[in-house]
Amino acid sequence: MQTEKFGTKLTIEKSGDMIYFSQLDLASILTRALRRAGLALYYTQGFNPRVKMSFGRALKLGIEGTEEVTIYFTEKISPEGLKQKLLPQMPQGLRII
Amino acid sequence: MIDFRLVQKPQRYIGNEINSIKKSHHGKIPICISYPDLYEIGMSNLGLRLIYGMFNEFEDVACERVFLPGEDLAKILAGNNIKLFSLETKTALDSFEAVGFNLSCELNSVNLLKILKLGGIPLKASERKELIVFAGGIANPEPLAEFVDLFYLGEFEEGIGKFVETFRKYKDKNERLKALSEIDGFYVPQFYNVSISSNRYNFDRLYKPAQFPLKRIYVENLDKSYYPLNWLTPHTQIIHDRVPVEIARGCPNSCTFCQARSIYKPYREKKVSTIYNIAKTIYKNSGYENISLLSLSASDYSKIEELLDVLISEFKDKRVGLSLPSLRIDDTLSSLYRKLLFLKKTSLTVALEAASDGLREKLGKKIDANKLFETAKIIKSLNLRTIKLYLMIGFPEETEEDLFAIASFLEKLQINTGLSINVSINIFVPKPFSLWETKWMCREEILEEKIKLVLGSLKRRRNINVSISQTKRSILEAILSRADRNFSRVIMKVFEACGYGTTEDWQLWQTAIKECGLDYKIYLESSYENFPWSFIDGCKASASQNNRGN
Numbered sequence: 088m089q090t091e092k093f094g095t096k097l098t099i100e101k102s103g104d105m106i107y108f109s110q111l112d113l114a115s116i117l118t119r120a121l122r123r124a125g126l127a128l129y130y131t132q133g134f135n136p137r138v139k140m141s142f143g144r145a146l147k148l149g150i151e152g153t154e155e156v157t158i159y160f161t162e163k164i165s166p167e168g169l170k171q172k173l174l175p176q177m178p179q180g181l182r183i184i
Numbered sequence: 185m186i187d188f189r190l191v192q193k194p195q196r197y198i199g200n201e202i203n204s205i206k207k208s209h210h211g212k213i214p215i216c217i218s219y220p221d222l223y224e225i226g227m228s229n230l231g232l233r234l235i236y237g238m239f240n241e242f243e244d245v246a247c248e249r250v251f252l253p254g255e256d257l258a259k260i261l262a263g264n265n266i267k268l269f270s271l272e273t274k275t276a277l278d279s280f281e282a283v284g285f286n287l288s289c290e291l292n293s294v295n296l297l298k299i300l301k302l303g304g305i306p307l308k309a310s311e312r313k314e315l316i317v318f319a320g321g322i323a324n325p326e327p328l329a330e331f332v333d334l335f336y337l338g339e340f341e342e343g344i345g346k347f348v349e350t351f352r353k354y355k356d357k358n359e360r361l362k363a364l365s366e367i368d369g370f371y372v373p374q375f376y377n378v379s380i381s382s383n384r385y386n387f388d389r390l391y392k393p394a395q396f397p398l399k400r401i402y403v404e405n406l407d408k409s410y411y412p413l414n415w416l417t418p419h420t421q422i423i424h425d426r427v428p429v430e431i432a433r434g435c436p437n438s439c440t441f442c443q444a445r446s447i448y449k450p451y452r453e454k455k456v457s458t459i460y461n462i463a464k465t466i467y468k469n470s471g472y473e474n475i476s477l478l479s480l481s482a483s484d485y486s487k488i489e490e491l492l493d494v495l496i497s498e499f500k501d502k503r504v505g506l507s508l509p510s511l512r513i514d515d516t517l518s519s520l521y522r523k524l525l526f527l528k529k530t531s532l533t534v535a536l537e538a539a540s541d542g543l544r545e546k547l548g549k550k551i552d553a554n555k556l557f558e559t560a561k562i563i564k565s566l567n568l569r570t571i572k573l574y575l576m577i578g579f580p581e582e583t584e585e586d587l588f589a590i591a592s593f594l595e596k597l598q599i600n601t602g603l604s605i606n607v608s609i610n611i612f613v614p615k616p617f618s619l620w621e622t623k624w625m626c627r628e629e630i631l632e633e634k635i636k637l638v639l640g641s642l643k644r645r646r647n648i649n650v651s652i653s654q655t656k657r658s659i660l661e662a663i664l665s666r667a668d669r670n671f672s673r674v675i676m677k678v679f680e681a682c683g684y685g686t687t688e689d690w691q692l693w694q695t696a697i698k699e700c701g702l703d704y705k706i707y708l709e710s711s712y713e714n715f716p717w718s719f720i721d722g723c724k725a726s727a728s729q730n731n732r733g734n
Contacts, residue, residue, distance in 0.1 A: 105419075107194035112420045119202070119417060122471030122502070136503045149189045176471075178419060179200055 092129040092139065092159045095169050098184050100153045101146055105180030110145040113154075113181075120176035121158065126169070129159035153184065186266065191257045195420035196223035199249075199271030202417040203469060205236075206272045207246040213351050215239055216270050216277055217284040218250045220295035226251040227416070228424035230478065231286050231321055231340075237412035238344050245348055248272040248280075252295045253302065258684035261302055268302035277303025278315065281351065285332075288321035290664035291657075293328060294687040297679040300331070307676070309333045309374060314357050318347075323447050324616040324717040327664060329373035330672030333361060336369055338401035338447075339433075341409050342726035343369045365394040368726060369401035376719070378669055383712050385668065387719040397721040404725035406433055406452040411462050415470035426474035426507070429463050430454065431491065435480040439537070439548045441576065443615035444480050449723055451484075456491050463495060467504060474505040482508040483520065492523045509533075532563065535574040540589035543582060548619070553593070560600040571597070571605050577634050578612040578626035578658075587634055591641035594648050604647040609638065611658035614708075615665055616717045625662045625708035631655040656690040659708070663693075666707040668716035673700045 101113075108116065118138045121128055130136040143155035158169070170183045177183065188194035217235055219226030226232060232249070239247030248270035253261065261268055267276035277283055283305065285296055296319075297307055306312050308330055319328065320336040336343050346367050354360045365372040375391035389396050403409045415427055434451035435444065454462075463475055475495075479485060495506055536551060538544045544551060556563075563571070575590060590609075598605050611631060614623040626634070635652055642650055663671070677696035678687060697704050706712075 104198045104200055107188055107198055108419050109195075112195060115421070116419050118473065119471030122473065123202075123468065125468075130503050149194075176202075178202060 092161065093163045094157045094159050095164050095166055096155060096157045097166060097169065097173075098153050098155050100151075100182040100184050101180065102151045102182070103180035105178065106146075106149050106151055109148055110142070114140070114142070116178065116181065117156065117158070120173055123176045124172045126164070126172060127161045129161050186257070186260060186264075190260065192254055193223075193420070195418075196251065197253065197257065197271070198419075199274075201419060203414040204272060204416055205240045205247070207240070209246050209273070209275070212244050212246040213242075213282075213348065214275070214280045215245060215247045215282045215284065216250050216275075216280040217247060217286070218252075218299055219286045220292045220299055221252050221289070222254065223251040223418075224420070224422040226286075227418055227422045229286060229288075230428050230430065231288065233412045233416060234410065235284070235286075235340055235344065236416070237414065238341065238410050239348070241410075242348050244352070246273075248275065250277060250283075250299065250303070252299055255684050258298065258302060262684065267304040268299060278305050280315065282316040282318055285317070285319040286321045287319045287325075287328065290322075290327075290661055291688065293664055293675050294679050294682065296328065296331065297675065298684055301679075302684075307331055307679075312357070316357055316360060323443060324665060324667075324715075325371060325373070326378075326669050326716040327667040327671040327675060329669045330676075333357075333372065333374070334364060335371040335373070336401075337371055337398055337720055338369050338723065339403045341403050342401045343367070346370075362391060362393075365391060368395065368399060368724070370395070371398055371720075373669070378716070380712065384714050385712060385716055385718060397719050400447065400449075400720060400723040401726050402449065402723055403433070403452070406430075407454045407458050413462065413465045413469060415466045415472065417470040417472065424476075426476045426505070427463075427466050427470065427472045428476050428478040429459060429466065430478045431459050431482065431485050432479035436484050437481060437548070437550065438619065440619040441537070441547060441579070441612055441615075443618045446617040446619070448480065453485060456487050456494060459491060460494050460498065464498060467499070467502070473503070474507070475499070476507045476509060478509065489520060489523070492520070496523060532568055532570075533572040533574075537574065537576050538579070538586060538589075539575060539593040540586045543579065543586045543589075546581065547579070556597060557600050563601050563603070568603060571601065571603050573597075573605060573607045575607060575609045576612050577609055577638065577652075578631050580620075580623045580626075582634075584637070587637050588641055590638055591645075594642065595645060598645070598647055604649070606649045607651075609650060609652040611653045611655060613658055613662040613665065616715065617720075621715065622710050624710060625659065628655050628659060631658075657688060659704075660688070660690065660693055663704050663707050666716070667704075668707075670700070670702060671707075674702065 121138055129139045131139050139159040141157050146152050146154050174183060188197060217232060219229045219232045236247055236249060239245045250268060250270050267278060269276050300307050305315060309332060316333045318334040319332045320340050325335040350360055350363045354363055361372045364370040365375050375389060375394040377388045377390055379386050432453040434448040436451045499506060536553060537547055537549050594605055594607060614620050614625055632655055642648060674696045677699060678692050681692050
């Protein structure tokens with residue numbers, strides 16, 4: 088049973104071709120990147136466990152810009168540490184700043 | 185440039201997915217491959233991914249992908265004289281040396297022409313000077329003989345090495361085709377003349393060294409064969425949004441109506457350890473949250489319980505969903521289904537095909553339906569939400585009793601389990617190479633009556649949801665899968681009439697068939713002693729040892 092959760096906040100910049108991907112796509116791109124990075128993810132409870140994350144204000148489709156997201160883990164991880172692990176897993180056009 | 189904000193789902197055209205491969209074309213053989221349907225459908229096809237990965241293993245091949253654009257983008261491309269381009273390097277299709285298609289779905293025939301046209305490629309094989317259009321995954325290639333230069337019959341894993349070797353050795357299109365036609369599995373329609381006389385299709389070689397009769401080629405050692413481990417991971421949702429991990433190919437059963445069983449002969453399994461390694465590596469490379477164990481009959485896999493144990497212990501904590509595409513009823517009795525509870529599986533799917541025992545026996549379907557009732561208690565305890573059943577109608581020798589049996593069976597099952605039942609009823613199509621390829625397709629008006637009878641007997645049953653295939657669509661599928669070379673003309677006419685719009689309108693096909701002076705019934709009612717596909721005779725493992733190139 089996972090009990091404690093630790094949130095780490097990131098700012099993500101959408102540019103280039105990635106502007107055509109929706110908020111839903113972004114959540115799935117991030118989830119898979121986090122899974123590939125092999126991080127200690129915190130999953131939501133219930134029948135369909137998901138990686139827990141919460142987004143700030145979503146960007147419109149087709150617009151460049153930045154957006155905040157808080158991702159939850161079962162252990163503490165600094166924004167810098169997370170950035171380092173996640174960066175190699177991000178597609179071109181999605182930058183962590 | 186195209187303003188992708190003007191089209192629906194621009195994600196389809198961007199590419200740039202995790203593990204997509206971009207190579208410079210300089211000094212390489214550029215090949216584009218396609219599943220001729222929309223991105224989200226095509227990307228769900230395993231065959232395309234296998235071939236994409238295998239081609240790109242060759243250092244001197246640059247393999248890219250293209251899918252059918254939506255009608256909106258197709259119109260923009262055609263209206264602005266922009267050629268359809270590959271996803272990877274956005275190269276116009278006519279700049280490739282070869283464009284390949286997976287034609288496993290007959291109803292995509294016209295889509296093939298749409299893609300060629302949009303890509304600036306002449307539609308007919310005879311009109312193309314350099315570029316080779318090749319295709320595979322199709323049981324009966326004849327209706328597309330006019331458009332495709334080169335078919336591969338069977339599993340392309342065995343032919344891809346020879347294909348690349350030949351492309352290296354020869355630069356001229358005709359030289360390439362000649363050389364390939366001499367190799368097992370490759371079929372060049374223009375090298376054969378087909379005529380009809382004394383009630384038979386006759387096949388004559390125009391290029392004498394070409395293979396005849398042709399054999400379908402299969403991978404002998406599935407366990408050691410290539411699997412795409414660097415899994416192409418889309419950034420957007422696709423139809424089957426999970427990683428299919430093939431556990432076996434072919435099927436040990438002999439259902440009379442089944443085409444897949446015949447064209448993926450013989451039955452072969454991968455080892456548990458191989459499957460485990462594949463699943464683990466793909467997860468590491470893709471981060472995909474769902475894995476599905478792929479085979480025609482997953483529960484026939486000889487070590488299914490061992491396999492599930494291994495996979496469940498690997499993936500449980502990672503919250504990766506595992507699923508099996510179909511199960512036998514016997515599995516509800518075994519501990520197998522208990523294991524599946526770990527796998528987020530919320531429905532039980534049973535391919536029953538016929539509701540009456542007698543008809544099922546004729547189909548060679550070895551299922552004891554009564555077990556479903558015996559196991560009703562177990563089924564109840566599994567916390568399932570629904571039971572999904574697959575049935576078929578339109579079989580030869582099918583009686584009214586067989587049809588009425590559907591309603592009584594479903595009712596009994598519903599009452600016994602208390603679950604809601606989704607039943608999907610398909611129409612029997614006598615597919616080439618199936619054991620029943622010689623049977624007649626049920627006529628349209630009779631099919632309509634049968635459907636009326638089934639639906640009538642199921643009226644107002646709560647918790648039983650029925651969906652039935654459209655008769656016209658099934659008839660079209662039958663024609664396209666069974667037709668001969670004459671039918672290329674019809675496909676061309678339908679393409680000319682539909683533009684980039686829908687191709688499933690029966691009226692379009694009917695008009696085109698009439699204009700070509702054809703009677704489609706000859707394809708549905710075994711009018712000749714043999715078939716348009718009779719030049720393909722049996723199958724064999726590839727004899728050549730060094731066919732892996734590189």
